[in-house]
Amino acid sequence: MSAPTATSRPRLPRGVRLKHDKVRDEWLLLAPERVVKANPVAVAVLERCTGEKTLGEIVDDLAAAYSAERSLIERDVTKLIADLADKRMVDL
Amino acid sequence: MNAQSQIAPPTGMLAELTHRCPLGCPYCSNPLELERAADELDTQTWKRVFSEAAEAGVLHVHLSGGEPCARRDIVELTAHCAAVGLYTNLITSAVGLTRPLFDALVAAGLDHVQLSIQDAEPASADRIAGYDGAFARKREVAAWTTQAGLPLTVNAVMHRANISRAARMVDMAVELGARRIEVAHTQYYGWAMKNRAALMPTREATEKAVADVEALRRKYQGRIVIDHVVPDYHARFPKACMNGWGRRTLNVTPSGKVLPCHAAETIPGLEFWNVREHSIGAAWYDSPAFNAFRGTAWMKEPCVSCERKEIDFGGCRCQALALTGDARNADPICHLSPHHARVQKIAAEEAPAIAPDYIYRRLKAKA
């Protein structure tokens, strides 16, 4: 399967859900037999993984929202998406 | 003592909705004493149990059995799980699942389907399941699942009759569109223990299968997640059974008993609570069975002074009992256990030249 690029449109497939868990007061990404804690940055990325935006647009968005260096954000976001795609938790 | 502050909330619950099943897999993990239909919890009670589970912190619920679709209220229960925010997984044999029922489950909010596959060869698969035509039904349900866009997990239990096709079963799971496969080598308790002579593969066959499946990880990276439960008779350290007793998950039996693991009832002297009298949260935090092997205070040597005691929690309690006679002993898979020689003897045992017939799992089988 291909690695994410600036033009990929990442999305959460059916069966993968981002959920705020009240009992633990945490954001969690739920998938078959998997629970991954999502930190605030991951939540911001995953909320944008709707299949509509390209990875490049998600990076632009976040760079604006967090007024951070675009290249750093691009690196982190690409890595996060690549990891999750490997685990079949994000479709490209 | 405020138990709740020290015990983490449960993350997963296996709901054995019924022990009824049209199949008869000889390695079935249900107990030899199967619970009867007349003793099953009713719809309202299961709904309450799911609500309590969600409140207690359960994230994943596994609707299992037997065959969960043998319950006439399966759609209603699935809808309730989804409504209370549980990630809902259906563990099915496919037999008993029709297209309209499947569509209703998807509409009810089902998140994931886990399908058992007995072999990559249809005739052999049906013989293992003890049910003609089961294999074809599974292909069908796999197709419905992927068409609906639901994630599919294939569950493959490996033993003598299918072990030479372990790699082909992974290929088949990819073909079926599964995102995940669980390859589990038979663990010998319950029905599998009863059928051990028929199920035990040769050592060479096991080693080849393990290597073949591992080799496929690279090939299928990013296409299918391979969860490989390797046979532990050859290991030096035990696995952290259930990630530790009462640390992550719980089981509810068809009649409502709350168990720390599906084999827990084999351990004598444990007091299990029933959902008819107690909430899921109460059973998790306060029932004697859950607290019996929590933490490390119950341990004996060599575990007491071992640095791995918070890593593997001394392994499997049921296996310790079965092979050493005391559930508080170290799991004898551990090479530090004084009973380890027993395990080595079993591992060295040759599989019989001609395998005996299966004793199929049946509701009225004599134990």
Ligand code: SF4
């Ligand atoms: S393992 Fe086989 S017999 Fe046991 S519940 Fe599953 S499908 Fe039925």
Ligand code: SF4
């Ligand atoms: S002695 Fe006990 S805690 Fe240590 S590795 Fe063996 S089973 Fe695990």
